[in-house]
Amino acid sequence: MTTGPATRQIYWDIDLHWLIYIFMLLPLVLLGYGMWRRYRMWRQGGPDQRFGDWWERTKTVIWESGLQRRVLRDLFPGVTHAFIFWGMLALLGGTIVVGVQADAGLRIYHGWFYLAVSLILDVFGALSLLAVVVAAFRRYILRPARLDNRPDDAYFLAILFVTLLSGFVLEGLRIAARPDPWGAYNPVGVAFSLPFSGRPEATLELWYAVLWWAHMAMAFTFMAYLPFSKALHIFVAPVNQFFRRLGPAGALSKLNFEDETIETFGVSEVTQFSWKQLMDSDACTRCGRCQDNCPAHLSGKALSPKSLVQGVKAQMEWTFTHRGVASQDDTGPKLIGDRVPEEALWACTTCRACEESCPVFVEHVEKTVGMRRHLVMMESQFPPELQLTFKNLETNFNPWALGWAGRADWRKELAGAAEPFEVPLLSEHPNPEYLLWVGCSGSFDARNRKVTLALAKLLHRAGVDFAILGTEEKCCGDSARRLGNEYLYQTLAQENVEVLKGYGVQRIVTACPHCLNTLKNEYPQFGGEFEVVHHSQLLESLVATGRLKVAPITPKVTYHDSCFLGRYNRVYEEPRRLVLAASGARPVEMPRHGASAxxxxxxxxxxxxxxxxxxxxxxxxxxxxxxxxxSRVVTACPFCLTMLEDGVKLSGAATPAKVCDVAELLQEAVQ
Amino acid sequence: MLNIAVCVKQVPDTEARLSVAADKTRIEEQGISFILNPYDEHAVEEAIRLKEKQGGTVTVFCLGPARAEEAIRTALAMGADKAVHLADAAFGGGDEGTAAAALEKAIAGKSFDLVLAGRLAIDDASGQVGARLAEKLGWPHVTAVTRLAVEGREAVANREIDGGSQVVAVTLPAVITAQRGLNQPRYPKIPDIMKARRKEVAKVTPADLGLSGGEVGGAGAKGKVAGLAPAPGRSAGKVIAGEPADAARKVVGLLRDEAKVI
Structure with a gap:
């Protein structure tokens, strides 16, 4: 029995163990080559400004890789993954410590440090091994719909399993042969030693030697296999998180129509994506969280965000292996059509639920819109009903076939109000406290005009000095842009920005989250820098500061988060506070609300x-x-209001809920 | 190879809020959007489809003020090759006769095989220019066509008639006017819109066409708009309540006695 400081013998009776450093060279070279090859695949893409804000980017990696924040949001697979990840990370660290101790001559692996590391490795290794078994159980026995199984998934789990298991068996063999006085710090190792206890030492030694080399071979196989498999995400996921989009979540990139040498718009080949968009596809592990949150997928449409990203990946690889010949080869697979079905592209609501749920920060929406841009602008190929929408936007600056001259007609309904008042035009009343951006729905849609009226009355009652643009306001262009008609969008955006700047507008309030997102996050691309708030935000501050006096009247309500208000602009709380003020209680939440609405x-x-x-x-x-x-569904977006009101009607509910905007709810409660 | 001329007109948007100008003979043009006449859009589309199938050229002819160039560019973006714009102020204020006469001078003798035009322009809805142009050219014409097939020197056109359809075969050159349903006009591709900006739009004057000032526009017109009046405002709809059977009976009664349509 040793009486020295706690430690263990390393390379127990393994002759020529230094050979591992030689054998390691080949897998290292393959790993390096594989990563280099992926890098070159990404570099097929165009430029993308993803630099700067290094600390912000580093924090993302710490939270999302280190602490597995988004991974853990989905509890069962999240915990399973986190244990595999943390376990493998610990074991990698332990292996480095052993290497340093044994071969770099640093005597660090003894005493309390040895015991602590031993215990950590033992526990984390065991959890990791258990988690691999659970993961396999989930994948092959429970078979959740969002997983599609490929051989690669099995290889990956098998390699992890065999490597981890053989590590524990090795420890067990060692302890069985030479009882370990510090066994309490290797509980799992001791457990694995039990089946071998009492065997002749020579037998154990032989088994140990054979298994040790097998364990090494497995670890090296893993290294070499990594860049050619989904294990690639071990490296690419943190890098992808690091280069994530900072700033507004849903601002789409601007296309250049001024440069006459540019003759193609949108994406029909992977080389038209940016390097980051291509890297996204390598970070994807096909976990399926996106698909589980996708309204198009869940409602049985052709779109799966996962398949879309995998389609991009497949085409990226094909384009890479056929580079030089691809351009002449017209028979090869096409990105749109073969890899990503057209109907999938049109099924997307750009709600960003996929992006919000993706642990590795894949950006699906910009890719989808990029391909829509190609279809609309280069091929003139889109669902036929959209032609009318586009033409209406071109001629009358609203999506309906309604004359633009009627944009301010909603004001006529104010004359019939109990306390009539005038909403001035900006041309008559320049420099108000707020410009009320009414939007197309608020101006033309009968149902949403009521919301505009409620909002105008509330603002008037609170003494807010505001004006509207009237017929000088045009559609913000949100729908056009997200449908891929960037050209039409830019026409509208430029005209609006010009008008807004002409009046020196600084502060804008709007009831439409789509207008909000466009004016606030996308008009800066056209030199339009305005302070834009959603009506729920302004109304909330008016209530909070006592400018609006409210007596709760309504029974309990539920609140539906608009994607463009919530996920796009992180406004979750103010509408809920308005609900609280108006109904005396916070909304009864639906199962899917907030960021996962x-x-x-x-x-x-x-x-x-x-x-x-x-x-x-x-x-x-x-x-x-x-x-x-x-009995009441509160919304904060004109599209949500229209869609949900129709939804309630079509649901055939015996007691249909009433759907209203948060401003209407407040209007009822205001004193 | 088909050389096709398409006659187009720029008209107020269908949703424009029209008002009569002070002189009571024109509409107020301030504050309204103008579009390519929808029937002409079908004519342009048909011409481009024929060109795509058989080769040839598509030339757009447009009589109208400077603003009408926007409608011409729309046609060019759809795929027409070039355009002739009768934009001179002297062409203004004319009638269907002066329009057809000017267009005839512009089109005749340029070896066109086919002239396509809308069945009518939605602004004055007279629907005469196509037929008058054919008359002046001395070519056969078929109006309000919903299907067109051109093979060799023969065009076979389906046209809508009351309660059915008629198939008319004519020998080229001919004038065909388009009815809704002939095709679904395309939405121009962006590169085509950009190319359209650089396409040639020849501006011609009466003199270029060999016409004197007295033969065109208001000076040459045999008819004049004496007055314009807005349509009476639509009265509010009626909601007929009650049991479906009673309500239906009431509706029938009203249709017979009040609206006098049955």
Whole structure:
């Protein structure tokens, strides 16, 4: 029995163990080559400004890789993954410590440090091994729908399993042969030693030697296999998180129409993506969280965000291996059509639920819109009903076939109000406290005009000095942009920015989250820098500061988060506080709310399109809302209001819920 | 190879809020959007499809003020090759006769095989220019066509008639006017919109066409708009309540006695 400081013998009777450093060279070279090859695949893409804010980027990696924040949001697979990850990370660290001790001559692996490391490795290794078994159980026995199984998935789990298991068996063999006085710090190792106890030492030694080399071979195989498999994400996921989009979550990139040498717009070949968009596809592990949160997928449409990203990946690889010949080869697979079905592209509501749920920060929406841009602008190929929408936007600056001269007509209904008042035009009343950006729905849609009226009355009552643009306001262009008609979008955006700047507008309030997102996050691309708030934010501050006096009147309600208000602009709290003020209680939450709210089905221009495939998204959401047992569904977006009102009607509910905007709810409660 | 001329007109948007100008003979043009006449859009589309199938050229002819160039560019973006714009102020204020006469001078003798035009322009809805142009050219014409097939020197056109359709075969050159349903006009691709900006739009004057000032526009017109009046405002709809059977009976009664349509 040794009486020295706690430690263990390393390379127990393994002759020529130094050979591992020679044998390691080949897998290292393959690892390096594999990574270099991926890097070159990404570099097929164009430029993308993803630099700067290094600390912000580093924090993302610490939270999302180190602490597995988004991974853990999905509890069962999240915990399983976290244990595999933390376990493998610990074991990698332990292996380095052993290497340093044995071969770099640093005597560090003894005493309390040895015991602590031993215990940590033992526990984390065991959890990791257990988690691998659980992961396999989930994948092959429970078989959740979001997983598609490929041989690669099995190899990956098998390599992890065999490597971890052989490590523990090795420890068990060592302890069985030479009882370890510090066994308490290697509980799992001791457990693994039990089957071998009492065997002749020579036998154990032989087994140990054979298994030790097998364990090494397995570890090296893993290294070499890594860049050619989904294990690639071990490296690419943190890098992808690091280079994530900072700033507004949903601002789409601007295309250059001024440069006449540019003749193609949008994406029909992977080389038209940016390097980051291509790297996204390598970070993807096909975990399926995106698909589980996608309204299009869940309602039975052709789109799966996962398949879309995998389609991009497959095409990226094909383009890389066929570089030089690909351009002449017209028979090769096409990105749009073969890899990503056209109908999948049109099914997207751009709700960003996929992006929000993706642990590795894949950006699906910009890719989708990029391909839509190609279809619309280069091929003139899109669902036929959209042609009318585009033409209406061109001629009358609203999506309906309604004359633009009627944009301010909603004001006529103010004359019939109990306390009539005038809403001035900006041309008559320059420099108000706020410009009220009414938006197309608020101006033309009968239902949403009521919201505009409620909002105008509230602002008037609170003494807010505001004016509107009237017929000088044009559609913000959100639908056009997200439908891929960037050219039309830019025409509208430039004209609006010019008018707004002409009046020196500084502060804008709007009831439409789509207008909000466009004016606030996308107009800066055209030199339009304005302070834009959502009406829920302004109304909330008016209530909070006592400018609006409210007496709660309404029974309990539920609140539906608009994607463009919530996920796009992180406004979750103010509408809820308005609900609290108006109804005396916070909203009864639906199962899917806040950042994981389910779309109404109207975003991304879907509101202008037929919905013939699968279930209707708005009906699904209306049922979910009515499932809270409340009789009132509160929205904060004109599209949500329209979609959910229709959804409630179509749901066939015996006692249909009333759908209203948060401003209307407040209007009822205001004193 | 088909050389096709397409006659187009720029008209106020269908949703524009029209008002009569002070002189009571024109509409107020301030504050309204103008578009390519929808029927002409079908004519342009048909011409481009024929060109794509058989080769040839598509030339757009447009009589109208400077603003009409926007409608011409729309046609060019759809795929027309070039355009002739009768933009001179002297062409203004004319009638269907002066329009057809000017267009005839512009089109005749340029070896066109086919002239396509809309069945009517939605602004004055007279629907005469196509037929008058054919008359002046001395070519056969078929109006309000919903299907067109051109093979060799023969065009076979389907046209809508009351309660059915008629198939007319004519020998080229001929004038064909388009009815809704002939095709679905395309939405121009962006590169085509950009190319359209650089396409040639020839501006011609009466003199270029060999016409004197007295033969065109208001000076040459045999008819004049004496007055314009807005349509009476639509009265509010009626909601008929009650049991479906009673309500239906009431509706039938009203349709017979009040609206006098049945």
């Amino acid at each position: 389910f779309c109404c089905g109207g975003g991304g221009g879907r509101v202008w399109m037929e919905e013939s495939q699968g279930q209707r998204i708005n009906v699904m959401r209306a049922k979910e809302a009515m499932g809270t047992g409340t």
